[in-house]
Each structure stands twice: as C-alpha cells, then as structure tokens.
Amino acid sequence: MKKLVLFASGSGSNFQAVIDAVKTQKLSAEITGLVASREGIGAIDRAVDHNISYTIIQEPDPQKESEKLNELLNQWDPDLIVLAGYLKKIPAFLINRYRNAIINIHPSLLPKFGGHGYYGLRVHQAVIEAGETQTGCTVHYVTEEYDQGAVIRQEIVPVFENDTPESLAKRVLKAEHKLLPEVIAELIN
16 A cells, blocks of 8 residues: 655645545555645644644744654655745755655646745635636645646636636635645655
C-alpha cells in the first residue's frame, strides 16, 4: 500500500478530502503523517480525530528545519508528499530527494495567479479584479520556485459577475476537494 504524507497550514479541508477518499477506499493508500506549519490549525484537529501522526515544524533556522523534515520523512517513508494548503517554501534538498513525488494544490488555473504571495483570498481577489470569466484549481509538481512545476491536472470553475472573493473561494475549494484525491489516485496507481 502506498504511503502519503500531507503538509498543511490551515483548516485542513483538502487534508480531510484525502482522509475521506482513503476511508471510502477511493484511494488505496495510507496517510502516515501530517506536517503542520503552526499550532492551533484545523488540520491538526483532523489528524487527531483520525489517529494520524502529526508534527508541528516551526523552526526559524532553515538548516534545522531541513534536518527535522529529513528525520521525519525517513520515519514516515512516503511514496507521495501532498501539499494541501501549505504556505511555507519546501527546502531544495526535499524537492531533490522526492523529485516528481511532491504535489501541490493551488486555487487558480496556473500559470495565472500563482507564485509567492498568491494564496487564499488573495488569489480570488486578483482573479475578480482581472475580470476573469473562469478560474479553478491546479494540481502540479513542486519545484524550487512557487507554483512553477509541471501541471498535472486542472479543474475549471466559472467566475460570476456578482462573485466576491469569498463566494468564489467556496466554489474553487469544492473543486479542489474533488480534484486532489483524483490526482493522488492516478499518481499512486
């Protein structure tokens, strides 16, 4: 059985979508751990609720952070690493070690509205301000540059005239919850 490790920085709703896909056997995988970027986030609650090991890594020293991640991943031994709303940059050693085995879900149709600083409502605000008629979400491979890795799959979501960043975010998030487990299933099979 393939092993997944997820990284999250927020509520963990995409993490939950993956948990649900494993529980309903849409994904033939085991989640061996969660890396959280800070305390008090919903993703940790979800890990606790489902008996999934988690570690909070808030290390200001990049070298020590890399060492901790390396040790943790040696222990959890993932076949695939999934960034599910993780806002920190992944260390280069990790990208090299797991080349084409780290994926990210992003709330726009990359390459539009991607890169450093484009996350959460900021993305949806930018989409609306640009007058886009469609947006969506993208699952892509992680590289050394934010949101620059090869696109694996995208899901299109319409932008309505009366959309607010919040209303658009809800529809894009629903698409993310569908797309992420589907892409993981494709990659691990």
